Amino acid sequence: MSVHASWYLTLAALLFTIGAVGLLVRRNVLVMFMCIELMLNAANLTFVTFARALNDIGGQVAVFFVLVVAAAEVVVGLGIIVAIFRRKVGTTADDAHLLKG
Amino acid sequence: MIHAAFLIPLLPLAGFAVLAPFGRKIGNPIAGWIATLLVAGSFVVTILVFVALFRLPPDQRSVTEHWFTWIGVDRLQVGAGLLVDPLSMTMASFVTGVSALIHLYSIGYMRHDEQYAKFFTYLNLFVFSMLMLVLADNFVLSFFGWEGVGVCSYFLIAFWFDRADAASAGKKAMIFNRIGDAGFLLGLFLIFERTGSFTYTTVFARLGSVGTPSLVAIALLLFLGAVGKSAQIPLFPWLADAMAGPTPVSALIHAATMVTAGVYLMCRINPILHLAPDAAHVIAWIGVATAFVGATSACAQSDIKKVLAYSTVSQLGYMFLAAGSGAYVAAIFLMLTHAFYKALLFLGAGSVIHAMDEDQDIKNMGGLARLMPVTGITFLLGWLSIAGVPPFSGFWSKGDVLENAWAVTPALWAVGALTAALTAYYMGREYFLVFRGERRWVEARPAAAGGHGVSDHGAATRADLQGAGMQGAGMQGAGMQGADGPGEDVHASYTARGLHPHDPTWHMSAPLVVLAALAVLGGLVNLPFHPSLDFLERWLDPVVGATLLHHHFSTGALWLFSIVDAALALGGVAVAAALWRRRSDRPALEPRFLFMAWFVDAAEDRVVARTGSVLASLTASVVESRIVDGAVNGVASLVRISGQRLRRLQTGYVRTYALGLTAGVVILIAYLLVRVGS
Numbered sequence: 001m002s003v004h005a006s007w008y009l010t011l012a013a014l015l016f017t018i019g020a021v022g023l024l025v026r027r028n029v030l031v032m033f034m035c036i037e038l039m040l041n042a043a044n045l046t047f048v049t050f051a052r053a054l055n056d057i058g059g060q061v062a063v064f065f066v067l068v069v070a071a072a073e074v075v076v077g078l079g080i081i082v083a084i085f086r087r088k089v090g091t092t093a094d095d096a097h098l099l100k101g
Numbered sequence: 102m103i104h105a106a107f108l109i110p111l112l113p114l115a116g117f118a119v120l121a122p123f124g125r126k127i128g129n130p131i132a133g134w135i136a137t138l139l140v141a142g143s144f145v146v147t148i149l150v151f152v153a154l155f156r157l158p159p160d161q162r163s164v165t166e167h168w169f170t171w172i173g174v175d176r177l178q179v180g181a182g183l184l185v186d187p188l189s190m191t192m193a194s195f196v197t198g199v200s201a202l203i204h205l206y207s208i209g210y211m212r213h214d215e216q217y218a219k220f221f222t223y224l225n226l227f228v229f230s231m232l233m234l235v236l237a238d239n240f241v242l243s244f245f246g247w248e249g250v251g252v253c254s255y256f257l258i259a260f261w262f263d264r265a266d267a268a269s270a271g272k273k274a275m276i277f278n279r280i281g282d283a284g285f286l287l288g289l290f291l292i293f294e295r296t297g298s299f300t301y302t303t304v305f306a307r308l309g310s311v312g313t314p315s316l317v318a319i320a321l322l323l324f325l326g327a328v329g330k331s332a333q334i335p336l337f338p339w340l341a342d343a344m345a346g347p348t349p350v351s352a353l354i355h356a357a358t359m360v361t362a363g364v365y366l367m368c369r370i371n372p373i374l375h376l377a378p379d380a381a382h383v384i385a386w387i388g389v390a391t392a393f394v395g396a397t398s399a400c401a402q403s404d405i406k407k408v409l410a411y412s413t414v415s416q417l418g419y420m421f422l423a424a425g426s427g428a429y430v431a432a433i434f435l436m437l438t439h440a441f442y443k444a445l446l447f448l449g450a451g452s453v454i455h456a457m458d459e460d461q462d463i464k465n466m467g468g469l470a471r472l473m474p475v476t477g478i479t480f481l482l483g484w485l486s487i488a489g490v491p492p493f494s495g496f497w498s499k500g501d502v503l504e505n506a507w508a509v510t511p512a513l514w515a516v517g518a519l520t521a522a523l524t525a526y527y528m529g530r531e532y533f534l535v536f537r538g539e540r541r542w543v544e545a546r547p548a549a550a551g552g553h554g555v556s557d558h559g560a561a562t563r564a565d566l567q568g569a570g571m572q573g574a575g576m577q578g579a580g581m582q583g584a585d586g587p588g589e590d591v592h593a594s595y596t597a598r599g600l601h602p603h604d605p606t607w608h609m610s611a612p613l614v615v616l617a618a619l620a621v622l623g624g625l626v627n628l629p630f631h632p633s634l635d636f637l638e639r640w641l642d643p644v645v646g647a648t649l650l651h652h653h654f655s656t657g658a659l660w661l662f663s664i665v666d667a668a669l670a671l672g673g674v675a676v677a678a679a680l681w682r683r684r685s686d687r688p689a690l691e692p693r694f695l696f697m698a699w700f701v702d703a704a705e706d707r708v709v710a711r712t713g714s715v716l717a718s719l720t721a722s723v724v725e726s727r728i729v730d731g732a733v734n735g736v737a738s739l740v741r742i743s744g745q746r747l748r749r750l751q752t753g754y755v756r757t758y759a760l761g762l763t764a765g766v767v768i769l770i771a772y773l774l775v776r777v778g779s
Contacts, residue, residue, distance in 0.1 A: 097753030
């Protein structure tokens with residue numbers, strides 16, 4: 001028995017919304033970072049769903065690229081976060097508004 | 102022999118080429134002699150070519166000496182070559198002849214000048230340009246010469262460039278000539294557009310297919326060029342200012358040759374003027390008006406050279422009157438005789454100025470005839486020639502012009518005749534003030550004390566003399582008249598100011614004598630009594646014969662004209678003698694209106710120059726600072742202000758950016774959905 005693709009897509013949409021809203025409303029940098037990962041994985045889930053539904057391996061290949069990019073992003077992102085924490089006490093994203101015009 | 106014509110302009114050019122780099126090394130006086138001999142050589146060649154041309158049958162007397170194609174672009178083919186015909190050879194012979202004499206004079210006149218070699222370099226370049234102007238076989242090459250003489254005129258007017266008046270006079274001449282040259286250029290464009298050629302013979306052969314309005318436009322545009330170059334109304338003020346140059350320059354360029362280039366041009370384009378009678382009328386009227394304005398202005402000048410300058414303006418007006426009346430031979434005839442007597446008068450004035458230690462005010466002169474006999478007698482002959490006293494040359498040439506003016510309309514004759522009387526009068530005034538009467542340059546102190554005086558009193562006492570007016574001058578005069586006889590007393594008194602008026606060296610006297618002879622005898626080339634005596638008219642017939650105004654006066658009418666002319670001239674002379682022989686100060690006869698030359702210069706200054714200055718300062722203050730700077734500053738402040746506004750977007754808060762991203766994605770998706778949906 002196979003689950004209908006629309007369920008997966010709904011789940012992916014939910015995950016993406018949770019990630020997007022979380023990114024907008026939370027202040028903790030780490031949490032915001034996790035939200036971004038959530039959105040990326042929601043996108044990955046959509047890729048995989050369509051790969052199966054359309055019987056096309058290309059979607060699954062795309063997921064690998066996204067994973068690689070996400071990994072790289074985590075490295076850079078966490079590095080920036082650590083650097084911020086070294087200078088500041090808090091973990092609030094708003095504290096780092098040095099690029100204000 | 103005609104093929105040697107190329108040497109005519111080449112010799113002065115060679116002089117220029119040698120003197121320009123090496124003149125300073127060659128030095129004084131060899132540089133002057135080189136220049137003089139080369140121009141004299143050019144004169145000899147001219148005479149040889151002249152004779153060779155004369156030997157040809159009259160209908161073959163137009164030889165084109167083609168050298169090379171100067172400008173060749175598709176249909177535009179401008180050659181460099183000479184047109185050897187009676188008109189160009191007549192011009193070339195008197196240009197080179199008078200130039201050679203004036204070069205010789207300059208050797209004496211400029212001998213103490215530091216820029217001696219430079220002066221002759223410019224003079225040679227001038228003679229070359231002038232010869233190119235008159236000998237060229239097409240309009241463009243003539244224009245080359247035309248501009249060349251213009252630039253030499255500028256160099257030579259501003260020769261003493263460390264004097265402010267000379268520098269600005271040179272600039273003024275340049276600017277006035279530019280106005281005329283613009284007309285000349287436009288005329289050239291129109292000629293090419295209508296006939297497809299610049300060569301004189303070709304253009305004149307194709308005139309039949311050109312409409313009358315175009316011909317009138319061409320004639321008037323070229324006339325505008327002539328107005329600038331030949332100092333006619335309204336572009337004449339520069340010529341009076343041009344007197345700031347050395348006197349030989351005034352004689353050569355601003356009397357005998359360059360300023361007559363406009364008249365030459367009008368005679369050269371006689372086929373065009375013949376087909377455009379309206380333009381010819383304009384030329385005649387402007388000419389006669391200029392003659393009158395110039396003559397009246399000359400009556401009130403007190404600078405010895407300014408009198409001659411306005412006289413030149415006036416005489417050039419006569420020449421244009423002749424050319425506009427279709428009397429080209431009369432125009433050339435007057436040009437020829439004018440070159441002789443006006444060059445003579447200028448050179449005489451130069452001698453006087455030297456003798457007076459650079460003082461040019463005729464009110465400070467007087468009684469020089471006895472001390473400078475050669476200058477005095479030659480000046481007298483020049484004066485009688487220009488006055489038109491028979492049988493001197495001016496009588497014949499001016500009579501010729503006036504007759505032809507009568508044939509067009511008596512009104513032109515009337516103004517011309519009045520001007521003739523004025524000419525005799527103002528030149529007489531100058532002669533009497535300079536050479537007769539009391540010696541006003543002598544220090545105004547008793548002759549006995551004069552011998553021991555020191556020269557630094559000179560300026561003050563001269564001013565006193567003028568201030569005291571008639572009474573003082575009269576008393577002084579009486580004393581001096583008495584002292585005229587015994588030489589000792591006179592000598593004692595005039596050494597007081599350090600002045601020893603005497604005739605100049607032979608370099609300067611010889612040209613005076615030659616020119617005086619020419620001024621006296623110049624009328625012989627075209628006597629009116631009998632057709633066989635019209636040498637000049639028959640000589641020029643191949644060039645202007647077809648378009649010449651042919652009028653037939655009875656012998657009685659001719660005698661009447663001659664008698665009236667002679668009476669006017671003698672009347673002018675008599676009035677001048679009566680008024681100025683004993684007195685040097687008649688303010689009523691020298692109104693400011695005439696002294697300022699009818700305020701033409703002042704009016705042009707006010708209207709054109711001031712308007713220009715106002716426009717320029719307006720441009721500087723408004724256009725420059727508001728519009729040009731405003732545009733630059735405006736762009737800068739636009740960038741700055743928009744930057745200030747836009748920087749608010751850059752909050753530095755990650756959430757703001759995230760919100761922007763999200764909003765953008767939402768809008769994009771909404772758009773796609775709507776598009777796909779529809």
